[in-house]
Amino acid sequence: MLRIYNTLTRKTEEFQTLEPNQVKMYVCGVTVYDDAHVGHAMSALVFDVIRRYLEHRGYTVRHVMNYTDVDDKIINRASQLGEDPLTLSQRYIGEYTNELHSLNVLPATSYPQVSKTMPLIIQFIQGLVQKEAAYAASNGDVYFSITGDKDYGKLSGRKLEEMQAGARIEVGEAKDHPMDFALWKAAKPGEISWDSPWGKGRPGWHIECSAMNLAELGEQIDIHGGGNDLIFPHHENEIAQTESYTGKPFARYWIHNGMLQLAGEKMSKSLGNIVSIKDFLSKRSADVMRMLVLSGSYRAPLVFSEETQEAAEKNVERLKSALRPGSPSASGVIPETAAYLASAVDSARSGFTEAMDNDFNTAGGLAVLFELVKAINTARDNGARNEQLKSAQDVFKELTGVLGLTLAEKKGSSEKEAQVNALIAERNEARRQKQWTRSDEIRDQLKEMGVTIEDTKDGTTWRWG
RNA sequence: GGCGUCGUGGCCAAGUGGUAAGGCAAGGGUCUGCAAAACCCUGAUUCACGGGUUCAAAUCCCGUCGACGCCUCCA
Structure with missing residues (x-):
């Protein structure tokens, strides 16, 4: 029985899908205006492992990952470079796609983009305005009205009166309530914009995910994921929009990964402490990045240091050692050793599932695999021939494959x-x-x-x- | 200030009521011409600290200290 920690309830719950054996999973992707960093890689890897495990457990997974390709930072960056914003974002989408491939992340079922979802976004906002969940302000913006949403704050555990947002209102905003957030932003002169019933403008950040979710997966989904820095306000606002629009509970399970940390701090562009995926992969393998992520709980902060990277690299080498062939001159093992190996395989299989069923406990699953490594290596040391190792190695490859590890040897010319x-x-x-x-x-x-x-x-x- | 996550051996880290997984590093050994790899052995009487509940707590409750994240764009 698979159990998943749900941010919404703050409990580990039994996983039950809306439809039998089908999983609809939406994961917030990146805003494409610069090189992606290893923190983005962590998130992608976490949900790749979740997806692989769900498939291993027999589910058919529809995995949607969006690209935010219309946004303030993209617009700023593009104007700095004198480039069209959508050309810029498209270029970074191409790069990120390649990087995910290099990281052995399985392709999502679809990759919606804001710029390609505009009619539905506008329709969504219109629907919210009609239901009086949103209002058009005098300045051409459209805001979501927080006060009409009685359970606003349920994901992040906040109450309206506890949020001191009053000081955050910027000049020029025309909100009824300080915590109201923009669904549609009126275009400034010269900015990229789309026509709408409220004049030229572009969508606010949160509405895109609500709309793309609806377009790709429907009104209700099983899993919604992303980094835990998105819990508030992004995911909170998504819930507010979607549930106000559909009148139905949105996502059953909210899954959030912890932040990758460099020298005790979250890695982020605003802090400037970035290691890009490109830089990482020029020095170490995709398996090492994945091993770093697998080594701990996906919900906990990930310590990214020379020391942990080095250890991850050694861990990958150790796993690989299990795949080495037996000696050609091996004499074969005695029945006791063969039986020992067979039982090690059985306990690896059951132990792996037991660990992974417990909220994707990859560190526990890995520990089980290391036990299997030891059993295989011991058998080889004791004279096992290739055919005596094969079934154990096959299971080992299958399970490491569920984690997405390739264990490929490096190649030279x-x-x-x-x-x-x-x-x-x-x-x-x-x-x-x-x-x-x-x-x-x-x-x-x-x-x-x-x-x-x-x-x-x-x-x-x-x-x- | 509010909300939340967390504090386990030198490092990373699992375990969430029944008496401390696993990996890295370190030391010793087998093997080897020497190495390397693999294998074997050694290490927390103890889980931030102080109380409490219980036959039993790293695990539950209360308090203290500390770290990190969110409250503004963020994976």
Whole structure:
């Protein structure tokens, strides 16, 4: 039985879908105006693992991830660069798409964009105005009226009277209540805009997700996700809009990932402490990024430091060790060892599911997999042949695959590989003649090339890294 | 100030009532010409601190201290 922590109820609840075996999941994507950073990667990876696990559990998942391609920051950036805002955002969408692919994130079912949802957004706002949940102000903006929404604040646990928003009203705004938020913003001169019943303008930030949700998944969905910095005001406002519009409960489960932290602080563009996905992937593998995320609870802050990255890299190497083949000269294992391995496989399978069923406890699932690594390696050390390892390795690959790990070996060019093989041949000749100094020289040379070698009784093996 | 999450060995981290998973790092050992890898062994009498409930608490309750997030754009 899968249980999920629901931000809305602050409880871990049994997961029940609206329709049998179908999951409708909407995850807030990014605002595309700059390079995405590893914090964005964390969020994408968290929901990728959730999606993979749901599919592993037999659900069909419709996974929608939106792009915010119309927004103040995009407009500012574009005007700085003298570029069309939608051209700019489209370029970053292309880059982010590639980065997600590099991170082995499964493609979503669809990727709606604000700029392509305009008629529905306007229709949505009109509906809210008709229901008197929203009002057009004198300045051409349209605001959502918070006071008419009796359960406003239920997601973030806030009460209207506790929110000190009075000081935040900017000059020029024409709100009835300080906490009212914009559904439609009147265009400033020269700004990109769309025609609407309230004049030229563009949508506010929150309405887009309500509208795209409705367009892609319907009035009610199973899972709505995003970073926990979106709980208020973004998701709170989404609930307010959608439920006012449809009159039905919106999302059954609200799932929020914790923030990635650099030196004890949240990584964010406004703080300027950014490590971009691009930078990360130029130094370390996608598996390492994923391992960092899998190592802890998705809801907790993620410590992103040299030390944790190094440990994650070692963890990935350790997992890979389970996939190494048995020795060609292996004699085979005794029945007791074979039975031990078989039971290790069984407990890995059940332990993995048990951990993951508990609110996607990936750290617990990983611990189970490390136990399986040990069992496989022990069997190999005790003389298991490839066919004796295979079924255990197959299960191991299946489960690491559910977490989205590739465990792929690094690759070099074929000419480099030829060079490496030549050096190893030379070294083995030196070793045969017990010329240890020469042989160690060659090993050092290979190390500098990024090659690690291992001498076994069946010969010398090597790998990049 | 308000709302929320959290504080577990050197580091990361699971466990949320039944007597502390796992990984990294460290030390010792097996193997090896030496390494590397793998394997074996060693480590929290204790879970921020102080009270309380219970036969039993890292886990529940109260208080204190501390960290982080949100309350303004944010994954």
